[in-house]
Amino acid sequence: MKKAGVAILGLGVVGGGTYQILTEKKEYFKKTQGVDLTVECVLEKNIERAKQLGIDDARIAKSIEEVVANPNVDIVVEVIGGTGVAKTFVTTALKSGKTVVTSNKELFAKHWPELEAEAKKMNAGLFFEASCVGGVPIIRTLQEGMQANKILSIKGIINGTTNYILTKMANEGSSYEEALKEAQRLGYAEFNPTADVEGFDATYKLSILSSLAFNKKICIENVYREGITGINKEDIAYGKEMGYTLKLLGIGKDTENGVEVRVHPTFVKNDDPLASVNDSFNAVHLVGDAVGEIMLYGRGAGALPTGSAIVSDVIFAAKHDRFFYACFENNEKGNKETKFVGDFTSKYYIRLSVKDTAGVLSKISGVFAKNNVSILEVKQVAVEEGKAQIIIVTHMCNESLVKKTLDKLESLPEVFAVQGTIRMED
Amino acid sequence: MKKAGVAILGLGVVGGGTYQILTEKKEYFKKTQGVDLTVECVLEKNIERAKQLGIDDARIAKSIEEVVANPNVDIVVEVIGGTGVAKTFVTTALKSGKTVVTSNKELFAKHWPELEAEAKKMNAGLFFEASCVGGVPIIRTLQEGMQANKILSIKGIINGTTNYILTKMANEGSSYEEALKEAQRLGYAEFNPTADVEGFDATYKLSILSSLAFNKKICIENVYREGITGINKEDIAYGKEMGYTLKLLGIGKDTENGVEVRVHPTFVKNDDPLASVNDSFNAVHLVGDAVGEIMLYGRGAGALPTGSAIVSDVIFAAKHDRFFYACFENNEKGNKETKFVGDFTSKYYIRLSVKDTAGVLSKISGVFAKNNVSILEVKQVAVEEGKAQIIIVTHMCNESLVKKTLDKLESLPEVFAVQGTIRMED
Numbered sequence: 001m002k003k004a005g006v007a008i009l010g011l012g013v014v015g016g017g018t019y020q021i022l023t024e025k026k027e028y029f030k031k032t033q034g035v036d037l038t039v040e041c042v043l044e045k046n047i048e049r050a051k052q053l054g055i056d057d058a059r060i061a062k063s064i065e066e067v068v069a070n071p072n073v074d075i076v077v078e079v080i081g082g083t084g085v086a087k088t089f090v091t092t093a094l095k096s097g098k099t100v101v102t103s104n105k106e107l108f109a110k111h112w113p114e115l116e117a118e119a120k121k122m123n124a125g126l127f128f129e130a131s132c133v134g135g136v137p138i139i140r141t142l143q144e145g146m147q148a149n150k151i152l153s154i155k156g157i158i159n160g161t162t163n164y165i166l167t168k169m170a171n172e173g174s175s176y177e178e179a180l181k182e183a184q185r186l187g188y189a190e191f192n193p194t195a196d197v198e199g200f201d202a203t204y205k206l207s208i209l210s211s212l213a214f215n216k217k218i219c220i221e222n223v224y225r226e227g228i229t230g231i232n233k234e235d236i237a238y239g240k241e242m243g244y245t246l247k248l249l250g251i252g253k254d255t256e257n258g259v260e261v262r263v264h265p266t267f268v269k270n271d272d273p274l275a276s277v278n279d280s281f282n283a284v285h286l287v288g289d290a291v292g293e294i295m296l297y298g299r300g301a302g303a304l305p306t307g308s309a310i311v312s313d314v315i316f317a318a319k320h321d322r323f324f325y326a327c328f329e330n331n332e333k334g335n336k337e338t339k340f341v342g343d344f345t346s347k348y349y350i351r352l353s354v355k356d357t358a359g360v361l362s363k364i365s366g367v368f369a370k371n372n373v374s375i376l377e378v379k380q381v382a383v384e385e386g387k388a389q390i391i392i393v394t395h396m397c398n399e400s401l402v403k404k405t406l407d408k409l410e411s412l413p414e415v416f417a418v419q420g421t422i423r424m425e426d
Numbered sequence: 427m428k429k430a431g432v433a434i435l436g437l438g439v440v441g442g443g444t445y446q447i448l449t450e451k452k453e454y455f456k457k458t459q460g461v462d463l464t465v466e467c468v469l470e471k472n473i474e475r476a477k478q479l480g481i482d483d484a485r486i487a488k489s490i491e492e493v494v495a496n497p498n499v500d501i502v503v504e505v506i507g508g509t510g511v512a513k514t515f516v517t518t519a520l521k522s523g524k525t526v527v528t529s530n531k532e533l534f535a536k537h538w539p540e541l542e543a544e545a546k547k548m549n550a551g552l553f554f555e556a557s558c559v560g561g562v563p564i565i566r567t568l569q570e571g572m573q574a575n576k577i578l579s580i581k582g583i584i585n586g587t588t589n590y591i592l593t594k595m596a597n598e599g600s601s602y603e604e605a606l607k608e609a610q611r612l613g614y615a616e617f618n619p620t621a622d623v624e625g626f627d628a629t630y631k632l633s634i635l636s637s638l639a640f641n642k643k644i645c646i647e648n649v650y651r652e653g654i655t656g657i658n659k660e661d662i663a664y665g666k667e668m669g670y671t672l673k674l675l676g677i678g679k680d681t682e683n684g685v686e687v688r689v690h691p692t693f694v695k696n697d698d699p700l701a702s703v704n705d706s707f708n709a710v711h712l713v714g715d716a717v718g719e720i721m722l723y724g725r726g727a728g729a730l731p732t733g734s735a736i737v738s739d740v741i742f743a744a745k746h747d748r749f750f751y752a753c754f755e756n757n758e759k760g761n762k763e764t765k766f767v768g769d770f771t772s773k774y775y776i777r778l779s780v781k782d783t784a785g786v787l788s789k790i791s792g793v794f795a796k797n798n799v800s801i802l803e804v805k806q807v808a809v810e811e812g813k814a815q816i817i818i819v820t821h822m823c824n825e826s827l828v829k830k831t832l833d834k835l836e837s838l839p840e841v842f843a844v845q846g847t848i849r850m851e852d
Contacts, residue, residue: 021574021716032641032753033573129571135717137571144570145555145563147459148447148737215458273723276702290447290734291561291724297699298720308716311574320746327458 001030004318005040005072007061007098009089010080011049014103014130015042017303018077018310019053025311035318040072043089064089068096075125075317077310078102083110094118099125099323101313103306105132109204109220112211113330125323127313132205133158133282135305136298137312142212142286143324149288151213154252155425158205160280160300161189161196162228162248166265167278170236170245176229188280198227199263202250210252210261213286215327217334218252218261224344226264235351235420238391239267242379244349245275249425258339267349267424347376348394348402351420352409356388360414364390367412371405373397387416393424427456430744431466431498433487433524435515436506437475440529440556441468443729444503444736445479451737461744466498469515490515494522501551501743503736504528509536520544525551525749527739529732531558535630535646538637539756551749553739558631559584559708561731562724563738568638568712569750575714577639580678581851584631586706586726587622588654588674590614592691593704596662596671602655614706624653625689628676636678636687639712641753643760644678644687650770652690661777661846664817665693668805670775671701675851684765693775693850773802774820774828777846778835782814786840790816793838797831799823813842819850 006022008015022039030036041061044050050060061067067076076093078100080086086107093100095118102108108115108131119126129139133156142151157163161183168179180197183189195201203223210218228248236246244267253260268275273295277283282300287293299305317323329335354360361380368375377393394402402421409415432448434441448465456462467487470476476486487493493502502519504526506512512533519526521544528534534541534557545552555565559582568577583589587609594605606623609615621627629649636644654674662672670693679686694701699721703709708726713719725731743749755761780786787806794801803819820828828847835841 017716025574025576028576029573034750034753135714136720137567140566140571141563144742145566145738146734147455147741148451148734150451150454271702273702276697276699288561288734290443290730290737292728292731294562294722294724296720296722299718302718304716305718308572308574308714311716312571315573316570319750320748322746324460324745327460 001034001036002318003036003038004074004314005038006314007041007043007067007070007073007076008039009043009067009076009078011042011044011046011053012079013303014306014310015079016053017307018079021304021307021311022314029315033315033319035315037314037318040070041067043067064092068093068098073098075099075101075314077314078104079310080104081106083107087111090115091118094122094124094126097122097124099127099317101127101310101317103130103310105201105204105208109207113217113332116325116330120325125317127317128208129313130306130309132208133284134298134300134302135308136282136284136296136300137309138209138284138296139212140312141296142209146286146288146291149290152254152287152289154209154213154284154286155274156209156250156284157247157274157277157282158250158284158300159196159202159248160282161193163277163282164188164280165197166228166246166248169231169233170240173233173237175233176231197229199225199248202248202263206250206252206261206263209250209284211328212326213252214254214259216259216338217328217330218259219334222261222334222340224262224264228265231265232420235349235422238351239349242377242393243270244268244424245270246422247274251425255341258341260341260344262344265422267422269426343398343400345396345398347396347424347426349420349422349424350392350394350406350418352390353416353419354388354390355414355416356382356386357414361390363412363414364409367408368392368405371401371408373401373405427460427462428744429462429464430500430740431464432740433467433469433493433496433499433502434465435469435493435502435504437468437470437472437479438505439729440732440736441470441505442479443733444505447730447733447737448740455741459741459745461741463740463744466496467493469493490518494519494524499524501525501527501740503740504530505736506530507532509533513537516541517544520548520550520552523548523550525553525743527553527736527743529556529736531627531630531634535633539643539758542751542756546751551743553743554634555739556732556735558634559710560724560726560728561734562708562710562722562726563735564635564710564722565638566738567722568635572712572714572717575716578680578713578715580635580639580710580712581700582635582676582710583673583700583703583708584676584710584726585622585628585674586708587615587619589703589708590706591623592654592672592674595657595659596666599659599663601659602657623655625651625674628674628689632676632678632687632689635676635710637754638752639678640680640685642685642764643754643756644685645760648687648760648766650688650690654691657691658846661775661848664777665775668803668819669696670694670850671696672848673700677851681767684767686767686770688770691848693848695852769824769826771822771824773822773850773852775846775848775850776818776820776832776844778816779842779845780814780816781840781842782808782812783840787816789838789840790835793834794818794831797827797834799827799831
C-alpha cells in the first residue's frame with residue numbers, strides 16, 4: 001500500500017477540518033483509496049489549539065525547517081492564508097521537493113508562476129483545488145474532466161459572503177448594511193469584510209479559474225472588479241419584478257476579440273441555473289465547445305467542505321506520483337500575446353430619478369438613441385409628487401457607449417440622478 | 427511529449443463525435459495537455475460512414491484482432507454499445523494489455539467485475555466516464571474529487587429521454603403518449619423506447635454510480651426499478667399545484683440500515699435544485715459527510731458531450747500511466763456482506779377516486795391511521811357528479827405499510843380506484 005506523510009501548516013478553521021478528516025478517516029482511506037495517510041506533524045503558533053485537536057508535542061514542529069527536514073513528510077498542506085509567512089513556507093517546502101497542497105487563493109493568484117517554477121525545479125507537485133469554491137471540485141473538473149473542450153465561458157458565484165448578503169437583501173428586503181451585519185453575526189463575513197464585499201476574493205478565484213479554463217495566464221490586474229457595497233435594495237426589488245436576480249458573478253469569456261474577465265454585480269434571468277443558487281452556496285457554470293453547458297454547485301467555504309478539497313488533493317497527490325504543470329506560459333505578467341477586451345459588451349439595467357413632467361421619457365430615450373444604445377425594456381414609476389423612477393434595460397452594447405449615455409443623462413436638468421447601473425448576463 | 431495511439435470501435439453518433447474531437451483538436455491537445463493523440467484505426471462495418479468522416483482505407487481495420495495487433499494502438503475506445511460484440515471486443519483489447527475507454531453502461535453495469543479482472547491481469551486501464559451522464563464528469567468527481575468523503579446519498583436525473591418527456595408533460599399538459607411521440611420525432615427517444623422509459627438505462631447508471639459512491643458493488647439486480655409509462659398528466663398537474671415537480675430519479679442511500687438503491691418517478695419540491703433540471707438535461711446531487719451537498723449539471727447524451735467524456739478519459743489515460751482499480755470487492759454478485767434495505771421509507775403522494783358522500787374522508791383517513799401511515803397533507807376535489815378525487819401526502823413511512831394501506835383502501839366500497847401512487851423526496 002502506498003504511504004504518504006502529511007504536514008499541516010496552520011490549524012485555523014480549514015486546518016482543523018483537514019486534520020480531522022485525515023485522522024478520523026485513516027482506515028477508510030486505506031480501504032477505499034489504497035493509500036495510508038499519516039499526519040506526521042503540524043506547524044501552528046497556537047500550541048493550545050494543536051493540543052485541543054489531540055496533537056501531541058512530538059508532532060508540533062517548531063519551524064518550517066523542521067517540517068521539511070522530516071523525511072516522513074511527503075506532502076505539505078498550507079492553510080495559513082495570505083502572502084506573508086505562507087509564501088515563505090510554501091517556497092521552502094517546494095525547494096525541499098515536497099509536494100504542496102494549498103487553499104490559499106491570494107498566494108496562488110499573486111505568485112503562481114514563481115511557485116510553479118520552484119516546484120518544477122524539484123519535480124514537486126503543486127495542488128490548489130481548495131483555493132477556489134471550497135468543496136466543489138471545479139479545478140479537478142477543469143484539469144481532468146474538461147480537457148476535450150475549448151472552454152468558451154465561465155460564470156460563477158464564487159464568493160459565499162456576498163451571495164449570502166445578496167440573497168438576504170432579495171428575500172427579506174434588507175439593506176446592504178443590515179444584511180452585512182447579519183452575515184458578520186453568523187460568521188459568514190469577516191469583521192473587516194473588504195476582501196469579500198469589494199470583490200477581491202472573487203477576483204483571485206476568477207484569475208485562477210480563467211487561467212485554467214482558457215489555458216492562458218490571467219493575472220489579477222487583468223480582471224475588472226466591482227463589489228456589492230454600492231447595491232441598493234431598490235434595484236434588487238425592481239430587478240425581481242422584471243424577472244431578474246442579482247448575483248456577484250465572476251465572468252470569463254474567451255472570444256474572437258480577446259479574453260474578457262470581470263467581477264461585478266450582475267442581473268441574471270430568474271430561470272438561469274445560477275439564479276437559484278442562494279445563501280452561502282457557490283456555483284460555477286461553464287460552456288465548453290464539446291460538452292456544451294455544465295454547472296457545478298456546492299459549498300464554497302467551511303472547515304469540512306474546504307477540508308474535503310484539500311484531502312482530495314492529498315489523495316490525488318499520493319496516488320498519482322507524477323504531477324503535470326500548467327501547459328500555458330505562466331509568467332508573473334501573463335503572456336504578452338493574450339489580447340484582452342477592454343470595452344466589453346453587455347446588457348445594462350439603468351435606474352434614473354427624474355422630473356415627472358411631460359416629455360421626459362422622450363428626451364431620455366433620445367439620448368440613448370443618439371449614443372447608439374438600443375433599449376429593450378422601459379418601466380416608469382411615479383414615486384412622489386413631481387418625481388419618477390425610470391428603469392431601462394438595454395440591448396447588448398459596448399460599455400463605453402453606456403458611459404457616454406450616462407454622462408449625457410446626468411447633465412440633463414430633468415434627470416436628478418443615475419441611481420443604479422447594473423450589468424446583465426443572459 | 428507523451429504520444430498515444432487510439433483505436434475507435436464503432437462510428438455511430440458517439441464514435442463520430444469522438445473521432446471529430448480527437449482529429450480536429452490534435453494540435454490543441456499537444457499545446458494544452460502535452461499529449462499527442464493519433465487515431466490509428468477504426469473498426470466499423472459501415473465503410474461508407476468511415477469514409478464520410480474522412481478515414482482512409484489504411485486506417486479501417488478488418489477485425490478486432492487487427493486492432494489489438496497494431497503496436498501503435500495504446501487505447502481502445504469502445505462505443506458500439508450492448509453486450510454482444512462490444513463485450514468480445516473489449517475483452518480482447520484488455521487481454522492484449524490495451525487500455526479501454528468505454529461509453530457502454532449496459533456492458534459495464536452487467537460485466538464490470540469480469541472486465542476489471544481481465545484489465546488487472548495485464549495492468550491495463552479501464553475508463554468509463556462516458557457510461558454515465560454523458561458530458562458531466564460525475565465519475566471523475568466520485569473517483570478523484572470526492573475521495574475525502576463517505577458519500578451518504580446520490581440522487582440523479584440520469585436519463586435525458588424521460589426527463590424530456592416529463593418536462594413536456596409538466597409544461598404543456600401533454601399525455602405520456604403525446605410527449606413520447608414528440609421525443610421520438612426529435613430523436614430523444616428510440617423507436618423502441620423501453621430501455622429509457624422503463625428505467626433500465628437509469629438502473630445501469632445507478633448501479634455504476636452507487637458502486638463508486640458507496641465503495642460497494644451494487645448489482646443491477648439490487649436496484650428497485652419503476653419506469654414512467656404509468657404516469658398520468660393529472661398527477662403531474664396536482665403535484666405542481668401542491669409545490670412538487672415530477673422527475674425520474676435514480677436514488678442511492680448508504681444508511682445505517684443498509685444500502686437503498688432505486689429508480690422510480692419521484693416528486694421533488696419545486697425549490698429542490700433537481701426540480702429546475704429540464705428537458706434532456708441531466709444532474710446528479712451528492713451528499714458527502716465532509717463536503718455536504720454538491721450538484722453537477724449538464725448534457726447527459728449527444729455526440730459531442732459524450733465524446734467530451736470519452737476524450738477526457740483518453741487524455742487522462744495518456745497522462746497518468748498508472749491505473750487504479752476500484753478498491754471495493756467487485757464480484758459479479760456483489761459482496762455478500764452488503765445489506766440492502768428492502769422495505770425503504772419515503773413520503774408518498776396518493777390519489778384516490780372516491781364516492782363524493784359524507785364521511786368518506788373520515789373513513790379513508792381511518793385506514794391510514796390504522797396502518798400507522800401518518801398524513802401530512804390532504805386535498806379533496808369534486809370532479810363530477812357523485813365523484814371526488816382525494817390526494818393525500820403522507821409523512822415518511824415504510825413502503826410495506828403504504829402497500830397494506832392501499833390494499834385496504836381498494837377494498838372499500840367508497841373507493842373506485844387508487845389512481846396514482848408516487849414517492850416523494852425532500
